[in-house]
Amino acid sequence: MHDIKFIRDNAEAFDNGRRRRNLAPLSESLFALDDERRAAIAALQAAQERRNAASKEIGLAMREKDAARAEALKAEVAKLKEDFPQLEQKEREASAALDKALSEIPNTPLEQVPEGKDEHDNVEVLLWGEPRKFDFTPKEHFDIGEGLKLMDFESAAKLSGARFVVNKGGIARLERALAQFMLDLHTGAHGYTEVAPPLLVRDDAMFGTAQLPKFRDDQFSVTAGRGDGQSEEPASEYWLVPTAEVPLTNLVRESILDESQLPLRFTAGTYCFRAEAGAAGRDTRGMIRQHQFYKVELVSITTPEQSLEEHERMTGCAEKVLQLLELPYRKVTLCTGDMGFASQKTYDLEVWLPGQGKYREISSCSVCGDFQARRMNARFRPAEGKATRFVHTLNGSGVAVGRALVAVLENYQEADGSVTVPTVLRPYMGGLERIAAAR
Known part of the structure; x- marks a missing residue:
């Protein structure tokens, strides 16, 4: 703000x-x-x-x-x-x-952010890995999953409607393995503190990270109450979190931290819920754009002097996930016309999907300056004992688990329809090396 x-x-x-x-x-x-x-x-x-x-x-x-x-x-x-x-x-x-x-006014972009109107004006800053050369025509993830009889969109539609999926067997375990691998990496090697936050939050929390009021139509809300008009207690209104950025960042709302506590680094693996109100007709098949998905989030709380360096560090932590999974990706700086509402600067990581034949976003890492801190009244007291200052906040996907699952399925698919399990994930899969069709 x-x-x-x-x-x-x-x-x-x-x-x-x-x-x-x-x-x-x-x-x-x-x-x-x-x-x-x-x-x-x-x-x-x-x-x-x-x-x-x-x-x-x-x-x-x-x-x-x-x-x-x-x-x-x-x-x-x-x-x-x-x-x-x-x-x-x-x-x-x-x-x-x-x-x-x-x-309702978006954050001011840093001078170093390239100007542009949309995603076509984003600037590639890194290309990592060499896309695999297949001796067969690679399939998209939903064809792979349905071929294995382990990805069921029809049953999900009966349960919940469009933009949901039921994963089973080896694919369900692969998704869980990806999340656990990411959390172990970020807590063990990258120094983040794991948090298990609530998935229901109040208006103030959504306002603090700028999901409200601007993006109200993109959110899912729920009401807790008897619904029969007989309860003496008023109904409670909540929002389902669109990202763990909301509860993790709001951990410091209405707080005054000591400078010695900073930076704070939090990570969480949670389900996320988005109405996708502005995505009609886009990615209607498969798991790229769903109402419910799993994501490992990274959040940092820093001093103003630390935030730009922390942004590079956080993005590097997300990149490490893709590197260990040996998934080709590119890193781009979002232009002014494509960056998020609360962001001062954003890097997107886009993973190669051979089934689509293009790179797709799998992580966004943003530095927000004091934009969210003002909305949350989150401050720190400098070591010199001067007046309090607003903290700087950063957030990033470390990474989107559902999209990582998509990327693994497409990059590790075999001609017979099976999927090779990436080496780094095999300890989380009980040593399983290949996912074959369910019987």
Whole structure:
């Protein structure tokens, strides 16, 4: 979330950041909202000050036995008290209007982020691995899974509708093995603390990481209650997490950390839930874009001075997963027109899918600066004992387990329809080297 004081002091830089995101300037309209807020605050303060002054004057008038003046002052105080609710309401509405406008503005991209309109303007910075040369036409993952009778979209549709899958046998175990491998790598080699967070969160948590209010239509909400109107307890509203970034980042909400505690590094393997409201007609078959999927998330909380270095480190941790799985991938810097709402800079890792014959996103690693911290009121106290500062937050997929499963199936498929298990996963598969068709 942006700071209106910073925008007032840096209006040109703020509007230029919007221009780089292909958005219109906004500082002047924000100033108008802020002027209304300031005027409302000033009017309320003036009324409070006049009430206090008049109250003192009443005592003086009474001591001087000036009854007429005392009565006039009492009437003035009564009128001021009568006006307070309206003045307070006007101040609340003006402040809420400004807060709403600020909450819907995306983060300002760093100067080093390339300008562009969409994914076609992203910049490749690394190409790793050599795509396998097949002596047969490689299949897409859903054809492989259905051929093995271990991936069932028809049953999932009966249970839950479109964009769900039932994985069975060796494929189900492979998905679990991928998640455990990633968590062991990030906790053991990369120094992240594993967390098992709630998958249901409240509005404040979703607001803190900027899923709300901008992306409300992309989320799943649930209500806890009897549903018969007889319960004395009010129904509780929750959101299903679209990513573990939400609970992990909000672990530091409304906190003041010591600088010595930073950086904090958290990881979690969780199911994630997304309505995919803006994805109609895209990836309707298979596991690329589902309403429910499993993902290993990485979150870091740092000082402002640490965040850019941490961004490189976090991306490297995600890359290590793909390297150990021996999956070819490319690393791209997202352009200003393709980066996420809360991001200052994002690297995407795109894994090679031979069945599709192209690279597809499997991880996004973003540095958000203090954008989320302001929304969460997450701060730290510098070692020198100066005033508190907002932390910087980072998040990344380490990596999307479902898409990693897709990548393994397609890159390790064999001509007979079986799938070779990557060497690094075999200890998690009980030594199994090959997944064959179910009988």
